[in-house]
Amino acid sequence: MTQAVITPPASSTRPAGVPKPGAPSRRERASHPAWFLLPALAVLGVFFFVPTIFNFVYAFTDWSGFKSEINPVGFDNFTELAGSGTLFSSLRVTLVYALLVAIFQNVFGLVLAVLLERDNVLNRAVRAVFFVPVLMSALAVGYVFQALLKPEGALNDVLGLLVGSDVTIPWLGSTTWTIVVVALIHAWKWMGLSMLIYLAGLKTMPQDVLEAARIDGATPWKTFWTIRFPLLAPAVTFSVSTALLGSMNGFDVVQATTEGGPARTTEILNIFIYRTFGQGLFAQATTMSLVLFLMVALIAYPVIKLLRRREEVL
Numbered sequence: 001m002t003q004a005v006i007t008p009p010a011s012s013t014r015p016a017g018v019p020k021p022g023a024p025s026r027r028e029r030a031s032h033p034a035w036f037l038l039p040a041l042a043v044l045g046v047f048f049f050v051p052t053i054f055n056f057v058y059a060f061t062d063w064s065g066f067k068s069e070i071n072p073v074g075f076d077n078f079t080e081l082a083g084s085g086t087l088f089s090s091l092r093v094t095l096v097y098a099l100l101v102a103i104f105q106n107v108f109g110l111v112l113a114v115l116l117e118r119d120n121v122l123n124r125a126v127r128a129v130f131f132v133p134v135l136m137s138a139l140a141v142g143y144v145f146q147a148l149l150k151p152e153g154a155l156n157d158v159l160g161l162l163v164g165s166d167v168t169i170p171w172l173g174s175t176t177w178t179i180v181v182v183a184l185i186h187a188w189k190w191m192g193l194s195m196l197i198y199l200a201g202l203k204t205m206p207q208d209v210l211e212a213a214r215i216d217g218a219t220p221w222k223t224f225w226t227i228r229f230p231l232l233a234p235a236v237t238f239s240v241s242t243a244l245l246g247s248m249n250g251f252d253v254v255q256a257t258t259e260g261g262p263a264r265t266t267e268i269l270n271i272f273i274y275r276t277f278g279q280g281l282f283a284q285a286t287t288m289s290l291v292l293f294l295m296v297a298l299i300a301y302p303v304i305k306l307l308r309r310r311e312e313v314l
Contacts, residue, residue, distance in 0.1 A: 059287040065280030077287040090272040097268050101247035104187035109194025117202050131192035142256025145185045175265045186253045194239045201235030237307035248296050
């Protein structure tokens, strides 16, 4: 009778140091693409992490341009700023500005996405036109609108031609409405990005659900508000969060158009920090930037959590 010969598994007969079939060799592990991340991580560490750490350190010192020594002062900078009404005024202006930008940018972006949803040559061209401001420098956009909105600017000239008389409206000179105008400029610059986000959401919707709504006799308006808009919840979360948090860190548009005026009604916190640092009060400016960092972090968490909860409900 022939006895069956049992061959041991390959793993038990593999010599020591020989990798398993399909496993990366030592040379492959040494040349892994992750090593290419080191230059980027080094730049990120030098220009982001290290300054952020020093930001926390210098906020508790008396660093300024009027003395050569830097001494720790504890929470004196925070106490001094808490007693200053200017800081809280800038915080209030920053929150109002961020809220207005988030509303305008997302409303304009959603309207454009719905109007330009169909894929044809004209819509693609219009999408490209509305996305051009996103690629432009925010500072350049601010200076262009600052020239257009002067009392002797091009906008008043056009209105004068239409009404047949001289128009000298100070579009950036109102202590009540200037912040709304500047927020509209900021939203105009970034609404192309929101448009693309909402377009992506509209294009990835399940067509069987929309087809079922059409078969049931739902009108386009009812289909949008009862089916399509709820399905846009992830896009709304991303777009609203980026618009709100990005505008809280805004600087360029406000600096180019109003420089915080008139009467500091558009002086967002970054403008206040810029002025304070320019006066040589480095520790106070660092403390303000730390306050802004904490404010953004405290607002970001509940806003994103609320929007995520809305996604789960819908």
